[in-house]
Every structure is written in C-alpha cells, then in structure tokens.
Amino acid sequence: MPLSDDWFPELDVPPELATAWVDLREALTSAGDASRFEATWDALDTARRRQLARTCLLSDFACETLARRPALLEELMDSGELETPPAREWLNARLSRSLAAAEREEAMQAALRRFRQARMLGIVWRDLNGAEMWRTAGAVSTLAEVCLEQALDWLEHHLAPRWGTPQARGDGSPQRLVVLGMGKLGAGELNLSSDIDLIFAFPEKGTTRGGEREYDHQQYFTKLGQKLIAALDAITADGFVFRVDMRLRPLGDGGPLVGSFNMLTGYYQDQGREWERYAMLKARPVAGDLAAGQELLASLKPFIYRKYLDFGAIASLREMKAMIHREVKRLGREDNIKLGRGGIREVEFVVQAFQLIRGGRDTELQVTSLRQAMARLAELGLLPQTVVDELREDYVFLRNLEHALQAQQDRQTQQLPDDAENRARLAMAMQMPDWAALKEALLACRERVRRHFDAVIADSRDEASDSDDEPPADSLESWRQLWRGEWDDERAQQAMARAGFETGAWRRLKAFRDSRGVQSMQRIGYERLEAVMPMLLEAAAASESPGVALERVLPLIEAVLRRTAYLALLRENPGVLPSLVRLCAASPWIAEQLARHPILLDELLTPATLYSPADKQRLSDELRQTLARIPEDDEEGLLEALRIFKQSQVLRVAASDIAGARVLMKVSDYLTAIAEVVLEAVLQMSWRSLAARYGQPKPREGAAQAAFLIVGYGKLGGIELGYGSDLDLVFLYDAAPQGVTDGAKSIDNVVFFTRLGQRIIHLLTATTPSGTLYEVDMRLRPSGNAGLLVSSLDAFAEYQRREAWTWEHQALVRARPVAGSSALAERFEGVRREVLSRQRECAGLRDEVVKMRAKMREHLGSGGEAREAGQFHLKQDAGGLVDIEFMNQFAVLALSHRTPALLEVTDNMRLLDALAESGGLPEQEARDLQAAYLAYRNASHRASLAKGGSLVSTADFAEHRDRVRELWQQWMGTEMDGEDVDTRIGHRNEK
Secondary structure, eight states: OOOOGGGSOOOOOOGGGHHHHHHHHHHHHHHHHHSSOHHHHHTOOHHHHHHHHHHHHHOHHHHHHHHHOTHHHHHHHHHTTTTSOOOHHHHHHHHHHHHHTOOSHHHHHHHHHHHHHHHHHHHHHHHHTTOOHHHHHHHHHHHHHHHHHHHHHHHHHHHHHHHOEEOOOTTSOOOOOEEEEEHHHHHTOOOTTOOEEEEEEESOOOBEESSSSOOBHHHHHHHHHHHHHHHHHOOBTTBOSOOEEOTTSTTGGGSOSEEEHHHHHHHHHHHOOHHHHHHHTTOEEEEEOHHHHHHHHHHHHHHHSOSSOOTHHHHHHHHHHHHHHHHHHHTTOTTBTTTSTTSHHHHHHHHHHHHHHHTTTOGGGOOSOHHHHHHHHHHTTSSOHHHHHHHHHHHHHHHHHHHHHHHTTTOOOOBOOOSHHHHHHHHHHTTOSSHHHHHHHHHHHHHHHHHHHHHHTOOGGGGGGGOOSOOOTTOHHHHHHHHHTOSOHHHHHHHHHHTTOOTTHHHHHHHHHTSHHHHTOOHHHHHHHHHHHHHHHHHHHTSSOHHHHHHHHHHHHHHTTTOTHHHHHHHHOTTHHHHHHHHHHHOHHHHHHHHHOGGGGGGGGOHHHHTSOOOHHHHHHHHHHHHHTSOTTOHHHHHHHHHHHHHHHHHHHHHHHHTTOSOHHHHHHHHHHHHHHHHHHHHHHHHHHHHHHHOOOOOOTTOSSOEEEEEEEHHHHTTOOOTTOOEEEEEEEEOOTTOBOOSSSOOBHHHHHHHHHHHHHHHHHOOBTTBOSOOEEOTTSTTGGGSOSEEEHHHHHHHHHHTOOHHHHHHHHTOEEEEEOHHHHHHHHHHHHHHHTSOOOHHHHHHHHHHHHHHHHHHHTTTTSOOOTTEEETTTSTTSHHHHHHHHHHHHHHHTTTOGGGGSOOSHHHHHHHHHHTTSSOHHHHHHHHHHHHHHHHHHHHHHHTTOOSEEEGGGGHHHHHHHHHHHHHHHOTTSOHHHHHHHHHSTTOO
C-alpha cells in the first residue's frame, strides 16, 4: 500500500520550505510504493516518522539515498545507528565481511562506497536530530579510519602475489605503509563532508619478496599509496568514500607521494617551514603500521614543538590568517564560516598558537584534538576559563552550522547560502525560528571569536590592508592592492598606464592572476606569490620598458608556480628583482633561459660573479670541483651538473654583455672557453665509461698510450661562438691499427673510438628537462656524412693530402684542437700546417672558392628567412659575413706557403691583422674588412639576445656592404687572372 497522507507527521515547516515539504511527501510516497518496504515504513512510530521527515527535508543527500536504497532504513534501525554511533569493532567486522567477498578492485571499491553511504546516512540522521557536534565529528573520523585501514589491508593481500611483501624491518616485523591523518582527521574531529588530509610514509628502504617481481620499497609503497587513494577518492557509479588531499606532504604536489622515515625526518629538519609545523600539530597515525607511525612522530617532535617559548609562531599564524583573509575578500566570500572573520579557522588559530608557542615546555598541549587542547589551556592558566568556555561554545555553534550546511548535499562547503529555501533549512536545522534569528546569532558568535583572536594573534598592522586611505601612486602597497584585485579594471588600467605599462599589460597580468596555475597553488606558494608580485610590478615600473619587462618576466613566474622555493628566493632577496627585470627587459633570450631553467636564478644572488665571467682556468677549476662532489657512476647527476654549469656560465657572460662590461670579441672568448671546458669533461666521462667496460685501447708501437682528440671547426675553431652556436667537431685518434682493448670484454680499437665518439655526441645532445649541452655538427669530418665518425690521424692526413676538396681546406683554416691529447694536438697542427701551406695555383684556387661561394648564395642567400624589400642577410648575402670569411680563407690558402704567420691563428679578426702585418693586404683594406666584420657580428650577436633573425635593413649597413663587395670584386673578380690575384694580395699598398 502507498503511504497515506495521514502517515506523515506534523512538522513546524517554515513558509520557505512549504514547496519542499510537498515534494518530499511525494518522494517518500513514491519510494514506499515502489519498494517492498512499505510495511517497515508504515510501522514507524510518530517520533521516528518525525525524524525521517525532518532528516529528508533538511538533507537532499539523505532523501536521495533513501529513495535509491529504502532498505537502509530498516538496516539502520536494526543496528541502532539511528540513535548512537556504532563501535569501531562493529564497523570493522561489517566492512570486513563485505570486502571478503570482493575479488577485484572494482568490487572492493563498490563495497566501500555502499558501506560509507549507509554509515553517512546514519551520521546525518543523528546530527540533524540533535546529536552532539563532537559525537558527529568523532563518528565521521572513525568511519574514515575504518575505511582507510580496511582498504589498505585488502590491497596488501590482493596485490601480494604480484608485488610481493615489503622486506622485514630490523626487529623482524614486516613493513607496512604508515598513513598519517592530518588536519581534522588527525584530530579525530572531521566535519560531516570533509576531505581527508594524509601523508604516506614507510620505515626503511629495501625490496619486496615473494611476488612475481621485486620492487624497491619506494616503488612498492608509491604504487600502493596510489591504489589506496583511488580506492577512496575515485568517483564511480556508487559515488566516493572520502576525497583525499595529499598536498601536506613534503614539497606538496611536486614531492614524492611516499617518503621513508629518513627522508621525512631529514626534510623537516632541513627544510620544514612554519606552516608545516602548524600542520604537523594534528598528525596522527590512522592506518597501516600505527606503532611505526608513532615512532616517526616522536622523531619529529623537536621540529613541531620547540624547547623554548616560540613567540615567532604568532607571526607565522598571523601571516597565514592574513593570506586567508585576503583570499576570502578577493573572492567575495566573507560569508564563509570557516575562513571568514570570526570563523572556525580563527578559533583553531587561537588554540594552536598556544600549542606552537608553549608546547615544547607544556607537554600537556601536545595533543592533536582541538577539544582536548582547548580544555588544557584553562587547566594550565594560559587562558581564563570564561574565555575557553566562550570559545568552545562558539566553536560548537560554528561546527554545527557547518554540519547542517554540508548535510544538505553531502558536499564540502562553508559558504552560507544566498537563497531563501536553503537559508530556511539551516535555520530549522539549528533550531532557530528563521534566518534572521540565525544570522543575528551568527554575527554575535563571530564577533566574540574575532575579539579573542585579536587578543592573541592579531596586531595593528593586520588592519592596514583594510584601510580606506589611498596609498601613494606606484608605492608597493598600491601595487599590492592592484595585484590582489582590490581595484576595478578601469582603475587598474589607469594605474599601469601612469607607470609606463603599455595597453594590454593589465589584461595580461589579470589573466595570469586568474589562471588555473595560480588558483590551484598550495597555500604557502600562493602566499609567496602574493609577496613577490607587488615587488615585481614595482621593479618593472622602475625599468626603462615596464611593459616589455613584465611580459618577459611573467613566463618565469609561471614556470616556478610549483617550485615555490624560487618565489621564496625572490621574496627574501629583494635585490634580485631589479637585476632580473633588467636582464629580461634587455634580452628575451635571457628571459627564456631563466624560464626554462629557474635554477639559474641562483646566479642573480651574487652580482660580483654574475657580471664577471670566469676565465678558462677558473672555469676548469670550478667544473672540476663541481663534478668531484658527484659519484663517477652517477652519469645522470654528472650530466645535470654539466648542464647547470654551462647554463650558469653562459648567463654570466650574457649579463656582463648586457651591462656593457664586455666587448664582442671577449664575449666570444668566454663562450668558447665554456664549450672547451665542457668538451674536456664530456670526453673524460665518456672515456672512463667505456674503459670501465672494455678496458684501455692498445697504443701504437712506441707510444705510451692511445690518444683521442676533439678538433673544433667553424665558430668553435675560430673562437667566435655566439649564444646559440652549434659545435662543428671532428674526432681523431691515435692507436695500434689492429689493436684491441685490454679489458675482460675486449673490442677492436676502431670500435672503441667509434663508440667513444658516439658517446660524446650523446652526452652533448641528449635532451632532458634541463635542456641539452650543445647541438653538434659532424659534417666537416673526412667524406662528411658518408665518412667514418672517427678517423685516425694518419687517415685524416692522407685524406687531406689526396682527397679533400678545396672547401674542406677552407674549413681547415678555422680548425684547432679544443679537447683531448696534447701530444695528438701537436701532430694535428703539423698536418694542418703541411696541408694549408702547400703552394697552390691562384687562378684555379680562386675559381674553386668563387664557385663554392656562388653555390652557397644560391641555396642560402636569404638564410631561409622570409625577405622583404630593403633587407640584407648579414651572413649569406653578397657583401656579408661569409664573403669576408671566404676572402680570409682564400688568402690563407694562397699565401701561407710564404707567410707562415697566417697559420698561427684561426679567427677572422686576427687573420686580417696577420695579413696586414705581413704585407699580404693593404692596411686600410684590412681595417675596412675588420670594421664590417665587427659590425655584422655585433648585429648578429644582438639579434641572438633579442631572439631576432639575421635579416637587417640594407640601409643600416650599406657602407660596409658596398666596401666588402668592392673588395670581393678586387680579390675574386673574374676580370683578374691568377698573377693579378697573387700580386694583389701579396704586396702591401700596391694598387
């Protein structure tokens, strides 16, 4: 039979809920008619009917749950859960039986969710029908702990055949995951629909045993922790069990999910922050190895509770509360009963301030429960009993209101509703006649809480940010208000325009502030960002190009949102920001490097070294000391150190370059020295790795040891590297032609050196999150890409004497040893001198060089860049850089047989000096070419820093270009015969 109208009890339903009451009667009638439980429902006495109606009217969650599962009512009545919370033992037994039947994870998750749903229905029922707040909080906490332990136990047994069991500890007991409950779970005082904050740990490192495969404990417990989170947090057709928040663990979302005891104790000892002390006040083992968890927390007590009276904790709590208040104000959530003024959090801060300050001495305060700690404040005379009583009563009022609010939808919220129906629900749940009465009681409660909070924690500066006084324009406080969103768009745009920012800067800044990355930051990170951004805006406003500076620095800030130690660096070192802004405004390339590799920010801390690059000897010493701290077998660590070293040193060069402290040639010298030092280190790493595996290669007869040499060509050989230059390399070796290595696993010498070359290239070019060391070009080796990767010096010499093309001898002009055997370097220099100083027939040489230049112009005249009218390509167009280089190379090949000084240098500037000094070129022509070459290189160099291309305005370089073209025609023109050419470049000042 359907439930009749007279079945429903008379409730004092406020007018705002009249429609909801009619809907509820229809819902319950339908549920009763559609199920086989009409008799149970119909047999309820009046009191129970009243409880049912009240519960369903005030909680959509309860009504919907009963409509889906009407049998739950009889189940809860039989278990007595409608009157009192079930004991932990009963909960464990009940859930254990359900999970025993689950053979798969999906079934386990379903059983957990149905169990939680039934228990939460009972908790909500009791709470809305007069249960004490502390009992509700305790019941939810017990439910969470039972679900955690049972899910963990099921997963351990289910996964053991595949993953094995963690190795026993030193005392013989097996290792289990330690689950620390944080926040209100640790306190045993969860709210009705709360997340659970957890930290996972394990006692000792080791490996699992008895499974299909072994895992080290870090892997095993990480995978197990992920499974446990999914068991509780994943939303399925049956809903969820508890939302899990792991952000309180060391390093938050950026840290490992699980930590060993040693890792955790080391972290908190070395890096623990004040807010983490605050969080650890409530830490309590709630699942897994409870005894081990207690051991861990005992070891952390010196971090949590200082032995001395720690009044510095108040400042930390004050900052935390100020940050929360700003966020509440910014988001318009003053009606948030947890975070708003006079809310739940302020009561907790009052109590926990005393715990942090005095807990080391007054050990009675070392409890996780807020209720217990509050009582002990009065017992110890730290607060008057009247104050404690008032705080406790107001806290209970606020928590009851929180529970009533969350019972409506089983949703974690502390924001008061703005619609009449839900406000009436809250008033009814709180036994208030209407919303106005509830609001009045709430305001009085919050006022009392705020007064006690101010007495303990707040100071006069807390209210400064709430002042209506207008801060001075462009002051730090003004930028702070703008960043926090306290100004409307028009005012913000006007303020930024007055400070010199371009149109659109406010839109860009606002988009960043409202981005998901910023909004999802952890509390401590957001606090640091809140402190840094006004300082950054102030520094950008003081720069020559505020808008450019801001646009280039923001990507760096975005890159470090999850690595907030860098935000702390900027906050705690105010002098860094002006340098950062200056460098980024001057060079988008530097801005990009810093955004990609924020670790380079460390360089900004020491201006003395930032603007003073090291010479090669200092570079070598610094790198050797850096690598010596890393085990030789830790290749990944060594490579990471190499990349950071290279990036840091290049940043120093760029900084000094922008500051005007270095001329172009010196900049190239420094960049080339960095590359040489890195190449030497990479060669040593590669040799050491191969020799450990295969032994040493057999030396040629009469030599003490086999040798290897890296020869630099192009810009590296010519000591003219720029910021993004590739490395043109050739690999040479000297060893027994038919020899093998002397290791237990021997290989041919040729194979050894080939693998050595491959290893060097791999280490230089391997891409990781930290980037690469260098891009490498090997096409200048004998026979180019078709040739062997490495050559013996004898084979290289024979190739250069008999097979090399003229353009390969041109390339040899700029070749020099850059790393490896000094003895082999001397022999290479001998071969280079022999090949380059060969007397050549000038007309034929000129034709070969001209043909090669024409071929290059045909393919590379625009440099691959889109060209507009009036543009000139610095390198490839006629009259550009390459023309000067080709003329130099032609001169060396034509004249070095009688002018050995041309073989002493490899860079273009000093080659022109040598030509002028030896009489091979008129002085004025040499200086004209040098002036053009420097102008072109300077422009190319600045374009690299500005991330521009090689196309420039023809008009800007017309004089240099015309002069280079004129000299090209004089040197290489087709109207001149070979004797004319020889005479022209061979006799100074003859025209």
